[in-house]
Amino acid sequence: MALLEVSGVTVRFGGHRALDGVALTADAGRVTGLIGPNGAGKSTLFDVVSGLRRPNTGRVVLRGRDVTRFGPARRARYGLARTFQRLELFGRLSVRDNLLVAAELGAERRHAARTATEIVDRLGLGEVADQPADALPTGVARLVEVGRALAVSPALLLLDEPAAGLDAEETDRFAVLLRALAADGTAVVLVEHDMALVMHVCDDIHVLDLGKVIAVGPPDVVRRDEAVLAAYLGDA
Numbered sequence: 001m002a003l004l005e006v007s008g009v010t011v012r013f014g015g016h017r018a019l020d021g022v023a024l025t026a027d028a029g030r031v032t033g034l035i036g037p038n039g040a041g042k043s044t045l046f047d048v049v050s051g052l053r054r055p056n057t058g059r060v061v062l063r064g065r066d067v068t069r070f071g072p073a074r075r076a077r078y079g080l081a082r083t084f085q086r087l088e089l090f091g092r093l094s095v096r097d098n099l100l101v102a103a104e105l106g107a108e109r110r111h112a113a114r115t116a117t118e119i120v121d122r123l124g125l126g127e128v129a130d131q132p133a134d135a136l137p138t139g140v141a142r143l144v145e146v147g148r149a150l151a152v153s154p155a156l157l158l159l160d161e162p163a164a165g166l167d168a169e170e171t172d173r174f175a176v177l178l179r180a181l182a183a184d185g186t187a188v189v190l191v192e193h194d195m196a197l198v199m200h201v202c203d204d205i206h207v208l209d210l211g212k213v214i215a216v217g218p219p220d221v222v223r224r225d226e227a228v229l230a231a232y233l234g235d236a
């Protein structure tokens, strides 16, 4: 059984179907890409999976449990964590304290300080650990945002455009981190516009266009799919 199984999800905003019968699965130990042109419905699907938006139809099953009616906090207790496109850091708190606050929400809150230190090391944030978050360049702030999600040791990690603002070297390091997280058994779902990164790190990719899944498969298959090429050319 997949760690995350989304089926038949429809979300309507007035007369507009932002999602239309969407299915998505994500497995432990794999990086699953979720791509598509602007407005395809990626963030809306993340909102449905994380419990911020109730779908009009469809189900979200996490670790075998139907969580469709659960709110975000209850889903977090089932092992779900996410990052947002818009950064959600506490600007005046240091990087370490941002991580600490997040770690104190997790099951291992007694070891929060140790967890924060481990994440500082893992993400290479040592030099900025004592700086306030609002003094950070965007790329580094995004890494801290990922660190906050990691602080609760999630089974399912949803990342919404985590590489936006990273330079080439930071992106390479980030790719290594994503593969390491998967190797540790995390199910990672990645929404990302950096296609080179997506094609490099993902095991499987779901492609959304205008609220529908138009292709699913490994990178080599998806990148040659005619419907996918047409959707992206239409966006250009």
Ligand SMILES: Nc1ncnc2c1ncn2[C@@H]1O[C@H](COP(=O)(O)OP(=O)(O)OP(=O)(O)O)[C@@H](O)[C@H]1O
Pocket: 013, 018, 036, 037, 038, 039, 040, 041, 042, 043, 044, 045
């Ligand atoms: N709160 C809302 N009210 C009305 N329409 C919305 C709302 N949120 C999203 N939409 C619409 O739903 C569609 C899907 O939006 P969504 O943000 O999920 O796309 P996306 O794939 O994440 O796009 P991007 O890559 O630009 O972030 C778009 O047409 C968008 O305008």
